[in-house]
Amino acid sequence: xxxxxxxxxxxxxxxxxxxxxxxxxxxRPSPLLLRRLAALFYDxxxxxxxWMLTAVPFTLLDVVASGGNTHHNIAPYSPLQWLLWLxxxxxxxxxxxLSWKRGGQTLGMRPWRLYVQGTNGAxxxxxxxxxxxxxxxxxxxxxxxxxxxxLDREGLTWHDRLSNTRLVHVPDR
Numbered sequence: 001x002x003x004x005x006x007x008x009x010x011x012x013x014x015x016x017x018x019x020x021x022x023x024x025x026x027x028r029p030s031p032l033l034l035r036r037l038a039a040l041f042y043d044x045x046x047x048x049x050x051w052m053l054t055a056v057p058f059t060l061l062d063v064v065a066s067g068g069n070t071h072h073n074i075a076p077y078s079p080l081q082w083l084l085w086l087x088x089x090x091x092x093x094x095x096x097x098l099s100w101k102r103g104g105q106t107l108g109m110r111p112w113r114l115y116v117q118g119t120n121g122a123x124x125x126x127x128x129x130x131x132x133x134x135x136x137x138x139x140x141x142x143x144x145x146x147x148x149x150x151l152d153r154e155g156l157t158w159h160d161r162l163s164n165t166r167l168v169h170v171p172d173r
Contacts, residue, residue, distance in 0.1 A: 030155030031169040033146060035112050042108030043096075050095055051088045058084045089136065097128040113171070119164045127163050134159035 062074045074081045099106040100123065104115040118127055138145025138158050145158030152161075160166045 030149065030160070031112070031114055031167055032155075033149050035114065035169065036146060036149070036157075036167065039106070039108045039112045039114050042111065043106050044108075046107050047092045047095060050091050054087050054091045055084060058087075093129065093132045096132050097125060100128050100131075101125060113169055115168050115170060116165055117168055119166060123163075123165045127165050131159050131163035131165050134162050 058074065058080060062080060063070055066072065074084065096106055100116045104117065109115070116123060116128070116131070118124070123131075135145070135157075149155050149157045149160075156166060
């Protein structure tokens with residue numbers, strides 16, 4: 001039976017308990033790939049809403065630039081469209097990294113009790129942005145970095161390994 005947690009940790013959030021876990025205790029297992037993908041799917045919805053809000057000024061700018069024509073889209077591969085995609089990527093990154101820094105998880109990770117932590121304590125913003133950027137590259141490669149977790153002996157993805165962070169699952173108490 002594991003030793004009882006100190007009183008200030010026993011009443012803390014699961015994230016605080018995970019971050020303050022006894023170093024002698026065995027490391028928590030990495031979550032299954034299905035859990036990771038489910039959390040990613042759940043996070044799609046708040047990110048989609050943020051993208052819609054991000055697109056509003058770009059759409060208004062395009063309408064003004066086209067002389068009030070509201071019956072067309074932003075021209076494909078135009079500088080305005082590339083800037084829109086870059087802003088959407090950045091907005092999603094701000095959502096993810098601030099969520100990870102503030103509470104260790106995004107909205108999509110909460111129902112699955114997943115938390116991001118650094119390999120040596122709380123992750124820095126640089127580590128979290130690196131994780132986000134490498135996770136994006138992993139998705140652009142057909143999710144190969146995620147599928148790698150099935151082969152990795154510790155169940156880590158590319159972005160887990162390269163950013164010195166890891167995703168942990170905290171079971172119900």
